[in-house]
Amino acid sequence: MGALSIRNVRKSYAGNEILKGINLEVEQGEFLILVGPSGCGKSTLLAMIAGLDDITSGEVHIAGRKVNDLSPKDRDIAMVFQSYALYPSMTVRKNISFGLEIRKVPQAEREEAVARVAKILQIEHLLDRRPSQLSGGQRQRVAMGRAIARNPALFLFDEPLSNLDAKLRVEMRTEIKLLHQRLGTTIVYVTHDQIEAMTLGDKIAVMKTGEVQQFGTPQEIYRDPANLFVAGFMGSPAMNFIPARVVELGSGLGLAMENHGEQFVFPAIRGEALRLGQDVIVGIRPEQITEVVDSHGAAEYAVQQSLRIDLAEPTGPDTLLLAIINGAKVTCRVCPDFAVRSGEKMRLLFDLSKVVYFDPATEQRIR
Structure with missing residues (x-):
């Protein structure tokens, strides 16, 4: 069994089926992209993996463990949001270490973790600043640093670059790719941007109206699309x-x-x-x-x-x-x-x- 197993997962709200039987297998160290237009269910699926939303039926396994009934804090995950979700009154150092402090990690280990992630993300010079003193790209690095410090089994990214301008998005996309190569972590990444999907992912799940239209490598999906929707959605300019x-x-x-x-x-x-x-x-x-x-x-x-x-x-x-x-x-x-x-x-x-x-x-x- 891989790092993440999603088995026939369904989600309904007030009788409306939002997710219609999702099946995905993600191996250890893989970078999975969930891509599709707004309203296709990708963020709902990510929230269910994280434990922020209940599963109507089906199972989610993380690192071989069924997590349906576990709270988010017990799932061994770390999440990076598009809004950064940093504490404005805390320094960068404190933002990165706060989650470890809550988990009663000893101070020496917290300091070591902060130093490690600051070096990886090249933000050593920002550790004593507050979020209001940072650019959008720097804030996103801090949000990623907070996740990395946890050293979880699974990283979840919810459209982390959508608030950045076009040039910075390209730069941060490269940073995330390099980060994945250095850490060898398992990542599930939600985006509506097919360029991000093609450049970042080892595997891509193209979603539409609560269903996975195609699951495969970027090249498989680009060269061998399963239907008109996938063929038209992936590629710029479109097919x-x-x-x-x-x-x-x-x-x-x-x-x-x-x-x-x-x-x-x-x-x-x-x-x-x-x-x-x-x-x-x-x-x-x-x-x-x-x-x-x-x-x-x-x-x-x-x-x-x-x-x-x-x-x-x-x-x-x-x-x-x-x-x-x-x-x-x-x-x-x-x-x-x-x-x-x-x-x-x-x-x-x-x-x-x-x-x-x-x-x-x-x-x-x-x-």
Whole structure:
């Protein structure tokens, strides 16, 4: 059994089922991300792991021990909130050591713990300041230091970076990743930000309306999404969804396409489960639609097609081009040196090796 086991956990409020049978297994030292839109149940699940909310049915095990009926203080967890939850009248040193003091940890051990976490988080120079004298990033470090000092079996992070500005979020994301690598701790981290999910997690549970839509590594979820929701939620810019009909193409199958009156057919690569005449949604990532360069010329499953560009959006390292295929807005990611202006045509290379197909009715993958 791993560090955290969630078995068929359900939660209902006034007859409304908020969590609908969650099953997750987290191994020792893994970084699990719970990600999804607001209201999907991720924070409710975290609160139930922490013991801050009751479980309607199912079981939660931490380090091999069933904790359903244990109070938060007896679950061997530490939690970091988005609001920091620091004591304003206490110094940083006192904030970090206060939880240990409550647990009657000897003073020498408390001082040693404070020194250890202050060095890990590089906040030694802040120990005698109060929270009001700290920046948002420094406060978040102190909140993490208070959790680390406990040396718990499980760390729980509830959207800890949501109150920070964009630049500081990126910096703190790196700090949390490095902290996990140094400590080798088990972390459950709630966020609605798919960039945080992709960069931080060893495993990701994508949630929607109280259910886990997919559970796997970041690359598994990005490259092999289970349904339209996961495919559209994970990735920035999001995956392109092109409605198409399966047609004949030589001795095989193709996908009928149209761009501003020009019709063409793409081969249905990896389309063994498709059938002639079927309506499908073709999923292709923006980075799989690029400029044509010589090195791509012989690439397997590479198809070239000229499209009229409706919008160009320079981002610095890339330029995002918007084209309309079968009535759907399609984002292409190209090198700025090759980008054309809005209204012009550009020959683009489609890498169909990672294309995925969805059923328009069920929104599930066609496999």
